[in-house]
Amino acid sequence: MNIILSNSSGEPIYAQIVSQIRQLILQGELAAGDPLPSIRQLAKDLQISVITTKRAYEELEREGLVNSLVGKGSFVSGMNQQYIREQRYRLLEEKMKEVMEESRLLGIGFAEMVDIFRTLKEEQE
Structure with a gap:
């Protein structure tokens, strides 16, 4: 999963993550059941705060695009x-x-x- 962040964008970092993952799901590049990187791993890869990635994943979960299972990780939802x-x-x-x-x-x-x-x-x- 290739997420590109822009510091010059007026959009918050977490929102950039949400929109790019949403786009990957909607375009079918991420299918139901596909795992997402762990919150910590994505934060490390993007060199951003764990809090920021957690906020992005929570937003995707609220939209019904992602399911998070404690101890297992986050996965693309097949429910919606x-x-x-x-x-x-x-x-x-x-x-x-x-x-x-x-x-x-x-x-x-x-x-x-x-x-x-x-x-x-x-x-x-």
Whole structure:
């Protein structure tokens, strides 16, 4: 798991951790049951306070994305699949909006966008 922190970001460190782990889960890079690094290990790897990583894990747990078991560690939750699906759907919508804006800037119409999408789909099959 590769988490990159920015000291120049206006976002608190714990929130950066939460958003990056959330993103990994929503994108399917971390699946249900996958273990997360221990709070101490992540703090050591990122060279930050254990309190900061604990706060991040607690936030992920509140969202239902992570389960923590005393003495066992923290794991990606499998319980909230509907929430994860909805969030991934929202990410897809955001990406599609970006594509629509880019196509508008390039002067590409809807029919041409559909043709491009169809061609890309055929290439994947």
